[in-house]
Amino acid sequence: MSNSSIQNIEDVVIKFAGDSGDGMQLTGTQFSNNTALFGNDLSTFPDFPAEIRAPIGTLPGVSGFQLHFSSNRIFTPGDACDVLVAMNAAALKANLKGLKKGGIIIASTDGFDAKNLRLANYPEGVNPLEDGSLANYQLHTIDVTKLTREALKDSTLGMKEKDRAKNMFVLGFVYWMYDRTLESTQTFLNEKFGKKPDILESNLKVLQAGYNYGDTVEAFTTRYHVEKARMEPGTYRSITGNTALSYGLIAAGQKSNLPLFLGTYPITPASDILHELSRYKNFNIRTFQAEDEIAGITSAIGASYGGHMGITTTSGPGMALKGEAMGLAVMLEIPLLIINIQRGGPSTGLPTKTEQSDLLQAYYGRNGECPMPIVSASTPSDCFNAVFEAFRIAVQHMTPVIFLSDGYIANGAEPWRFPQSADLPEIAVKFKKGLEEGEEQFLPYHRDEKLVRPWAVPGTPGLEHRIGGLEKQNVTGNVSYDPENHQVMVKIRQEKIDKIADHIPPQTIELGPEKGKVLVLGWGSTYGAIKSAVLDLLSEGHEVAHAHIRYMRPFPKNLEEILHNYDKILIPEINNGQLIKIIRDQFLIDAQGYHKIMGVPITKGELVIKIREMLQ
Structure with a gap:
């Protein structure tokens, strides 16, 4: 011994x-x-x-x-x-x-x-x-x-x-x-x-x-x-991003009382979600491994049209293949979740290496004017809450939503404190059950104050209506080739997405002063490196802060105001500069970028060096 x-x-x-x-x-x-x-x-x-x-x-x-x-x-x-x-x-x-x-x-x-x-x-x-x-x-x-x-x-x-x-x-x-x-x-x-x-x-x-x-x-x-870490009391388990994401979908299905349908095609690093959800049929979940990416998303669209919550999972190459069907879901204005676990690209790229590769694809990667909300997760355990919120937006605003994670988050693990079911909010879902008093016919594109159209399940008496990818006439939903109507519909679809900003929380500062010299603005899996770097610099007395965006489209309404409270903005990304282009475009702010495209995460040390340069 x-x-x-x-x-x-x-x-x-x-x-x-x-x-x-x-x-x-x-x-x-x-x-x-x-x-x-x-x-x-x-x-x-x-x-x-x-x-x-x-x-x-x-x-x-x-x-x-x-x-x-x-x-x-x-x-x-x-x-x-x-x-x-x-x-x-x-x-x-x-x-x-x-x-x-x-x-x-x-x-x-x-x-x-x-x-x-x-x-x-x-x-x-x-x-x-x-x-x-x-x-x-x-x-x-x-x-x-x-x-x-x-x-x-x-x-x-x-x-x-x-x-x-x-x-x-x-x-x-x-x-x-x-x-x-x-x-x-x-x-x-x-x-x-x-x-x-x-x-x-x-x-x-x-x-x-x-x-x-x-x-x-x-x-x-x-x-x-x-020694044991000093953490908030509760029951913890180690959880990966894809597992947390799967549990978030299950929880959202239970809180909305909607059956879930996952139509998908296996692709690294998203396949674990299919494997995980297939184990939980007892929660009214159906999983379908389709013959290709297109069949995966179109089967999910069919499920949503039929009154279920349609979900499809993929990575960058699959997003490209699903593009036309995403446009169909935008035209139909039905709830749908497109979950993209990003990896290195383009083409087959780096299947097992991480990259924040697809933000611009999520914004613009479809034909025509095709706006969709985008929600991103920041850490493995955050996938639970972030996908729960993406689900809520999809069903309450009758829109397909893109959810962004990446290989680093999907495969990484961290302690996760079990939430209590009673602490999760209900997700209110409203189906149109029939014609209301005084309503002579069903108008499928008649909208409420959020510009949301009704969700009508096929077979409901009196609610017969057309669907398809051809442009719809405003209010009636009939096929229309009228140029003025097309402009009206394009503007309405965009305004509907913009109005979601009225129904999401304001942007917050994770760390640091509300005004200062440098704000490090991040999204997705850069969260841990940014937070660690900013904590180190704050301990040295520097005026540096950290904000992390979950709602990528539309942005929180107060984001521009926050950005103007700092002398300089740094946006670290595991890509060649995607969020920075959007921030510069929307807010005309001369943000600086830190870009690492090596299939591995940005480190704390790299960011500390970059932030010190900007503080000088």
Whole structure:
């Protein structure tokens, strides 16, 4: 038994990295769940190849999972790592630049043989574990494969099946290193492999072996302990953006008493929403995996026309394919949710890398004058409330709504405090049940004070009316080619969207003074990096503030007023400058941008440097 000491620390950033077949995503997810159950605040960033099985041992095939956990509130997965778990040479090479000087490297030695070194493009005869190049780090080598096989020497499983448990050895060891229990992962394994006793036993044995290894090896003299975070009391769980989004849709369906219909086509990184919602048919949810993107959205339009809430999910390439059908939904003026989990583009682009790529597409990417409201989420847990609000706007304003998330939010995780159903607002839905007294015929485009037309379910006696993509005559809904009528309808459709600003909350300042030198204006997944950077600069006494936009179209009515309260505006985006174009266009403000288009999030450190430049 080792005589290791336990050192209390405030926060840690760990990155698990290896081949896409090494189970690094599962390892990271399990450690995240354990961390959430323990009570730390956390933020994660899964990063994996686009290929289902990327080339083994190569740099493009590296799969990583970065996890930041702390006894304090945190908002990003961390700029640099304290610990790097490298299952092979490629994982070390791809991630070493992101490790702090003096950081800990845990290297699986079997992944550094001659073949793996060659595949990772190390020069002939060079092994970084042996040549002194890692002298600035705390290097610990473990022969994970050998120790895994040793733990399973009595198992009847084949060698390949035994080796699949390697990630459990690493997970068990890291649990020991950070003073954790194995209970959460033991429960997970029992649930997952309960009907496969040989596989269950092998994973449990190797998990325990990894934990015991820390206790028995003298090289590891220090364990670390991170206290529980000081967070608002309540029941928490670790949740990813796509899961929170799915739960938000379920909650909105229950609060509106509307059946949900998801018509969609699988596409990374949106497919998890289909998988999740398909598990909840008991909440009056129907899911339909269509043959293509167009069939997905048009089936959802049909569901909305029939009195359900139609939803479709996609990413950038699918948004392009759905464009004509979105125009049809705008012409029909029916509720519909188009959920875009953005990724790097154009074309197929970077399927598994994050990017705020589609804001301009959401604004303008359809033929004709085709305005639609746009709502965006800022963090994984925020997806719940943001999509709930997008749902409300769609049904109460009889319009399709675009909801924007991205790969970073969708796959990332953070603690989520369970809301109580009683605390969620009801979503009032009004169907037209028949002709009212004195009403001689149904006028499908007769509008209320919000310019919203009635929702009439097909088959309702007396409410027969035309639908389709041809221009509608104002009020009657008949087909019209009249030029004056077309102009009237274009203006009405735009005014209807603009009026939504009367029914959304005003823009608020997240942090900082209401007037000052620099306002950092963000949207979507830049939230954590901006908030962390602004907190640091505020602690130094700088006049800097942070505002984050959820309602991307229309903007909150007071946004322009807020922008004029600061000397300079900085808009960081994971694109080549999209929100900044819209802000300059609408408000004639000379905002400055910070643009990063590398498939990874903007870091706190990058923004601190940029804001300091603007403060000078």
